[in-house]
Amino acid sequence: MSLENEIKTLIIETLELEDITVDDIDDNEPLFISGLGLDSIDALELGMALKKKYHINLSDNKDENKKYFYSVKTIADYVESCQNS
Numbered sequence: 163m164s165l166e167n168e169i170k171t172l173i174i175e176t177l178e179l180e181d182i183t184v185d186d187i188d189d190n191e192p193l194f195i196s197g198l199g200l201d202s203i204d205a206l207e208l209g210m211a212l213k214k215k216y217h218i219n220l221s222d223n224k225d226e227n228k229k230y231f232y233s234v235k236t237i238a239d240y241v242e243s244c245q246n247s
Contacts, residue, residue: 173187
């Protein structure tokens with residue numbers, strides 16, 4: 163399974179998105195407001211799930227985190243960069 167699909171599965175399971183499948187989420191689609199329409203509570207839950215699963219640390223800088231959490235692709239790129247450093 164690709165990292166992107168793992169992250170999509172994590173999003174669906176963590177946020178209990180019952181009517182959405184991995185195939186429904188585009189790798190480059192925005193996760194917040196437009197796109198999936200997630201909110202700040204979802205961001206906190208997702209951030210905690212990502213930290214637990216991939217042992218990454220998120221920035222204290224909100225703008226930086228917004229950049230990482232823009233889409234499944236940007237999350238996957240961030241996880242990979244953390245794991246390779």
